Amino acid sequence: MAIVTRNAPGVDTGALVWMLLPMHAEQHYLVGLDLAGRRVVVVGGGTVAQRRLPRLVASGAVVDVVSPEVTPAVQGMADSGEITWWERSYASDDLDGAWYVLACTSDTAVNARIAADAESRRVFCVRADVAVEGTAVTPAVGEHDGLLVGVLAGGEHRRSAAVRDGLLSALHEGAVADHHEKPSGVALVGGGPGDPDLITVRGRRLLSRADVVVADRLGPRDLLDELAPHVEVIDAAKIPYGRAATQDFINASLIEHARRGKFVVRLKGGDPYVFGRGFEELLACAEAGVPVTVVPGVTSAFGVPALAGVPVTHRGVAHEVVVVSGHVAPDDERSMVDWPALAALRGTIVLMMAVERAGAFATALIDGGRPADTPVTVVQEGSTRTERVLRSTLDSLGADVVAEGIRPPAIIVVGPVAGLAPR
Secondary structure (H helix, E strand, O other): EEEEEOOOOOOOOOOOOEEEEEOOOOOOOOOOOOOOOOEEEOOOOOOOHHHHHHHHHHHHHEEEEEEOOOHHHHHHHHHHHOEEEEEEOOOHHHHOOOEEEEEOOOOOOHHHHHHHHHHHOOOOEEOOOOHHHOOOOEEEEEEEEOOEEEOOOOOOOHHHHHHHHHHHHHHHHHOOOOOOOOOOOEEEEEEEEHHHOOHHHHHHHHOOOOOOOOOOOOOOOOHHHHOOOOOOOEEEOOOOOOOOOOOHHHHHHHHHHHHOOOEEEEOEEEOOOOOOOHHHHHHHHHOOOEEEEEEOOOOOOHHHHOOOOOOOOEOOEEEEEEEEEEEOOOOOOOOOHHHHHHHOOOOEEEEOOOHHHHHHHHHHHHHOOOOOOEEEEEOOOOOOOEEEEEEHHHHHHHHHHHHHHOOOOEEEEOOHHHOOOOO
């Protein structure tokens, strides 16, 4: 097995990328592509594309997805402007101007045609269905402390993924990967706010041993690209006021695959029990006799403000923190929040799922006695490369959210702490 090292793009010269390849597999020439600002075409919008897209976006590529249908998670990336989705079937001229192509459809004939069209244009093409028939292959990749680790094994995807996992495990733990008895049942794993480095060590370890991953749109998407090829990814995305997997579907998927002897990881954004319906999923599994492991995560309610420079508590400023769901309006009969009592507090209020009704919540707090000039910080897509931060006040919040085009997911922090961020 040969080891090739090079400097990782965007990383100091002391950080190296490891690329491994069996000596006999001379079909592939190892190289790192700088795709920043260059057009990449992904044909197909299913879970295979869903797994590949986050890393392409992270590379700075200009990504076009061509597919009549896409998963809710891919649609979410299109809605947020991370990619462009062409809602139709593939045509040969889709490859015009492309630097790199991924054929990810479920139709072998279509993938073969894409590969042929790419070759005629001298554009490298990855075939997700038959790797050896493409002109490029995607390595099993992972990141650790500034290192980008990529492994090729001559088309033997499971082997390359196993070697990659062993390397990452050794790097993470400073020891040989754990080969104890494989876990069973379901693991509810909190993935943190979105940055893949913010998942817990235990969560990442369990994810690397999963047979099936039921993934949220708000979870750390980049980690899906690190999964072994045999791992089934089930899209459980919930797009606000749009397409969504029902909770019954999610519960049934967890139970069905676990009963088949598969180890299932439910990868959730933030913490499973902070407005994540994690306990509903635990109850469903328990009633079905399926064992469940809960792995807490960094909740977005606290982690996202912290990364944006806003402490939810500070000595002499705030002695209480209240986390509130904003999925229903203050005057909605389903609301379980005592808004007058909340307005009477002097500490920090963290509003989640509240972007669409930000103005209504601000009015309710002002009507309840909160000063109109109370500082507010809104953090959209916190911890990710598309993070945006809006500074406002209660009386201006509704108008500012609309004017700045703030969209979910976003965390709204109300209180004096929102005015403490270092300038």
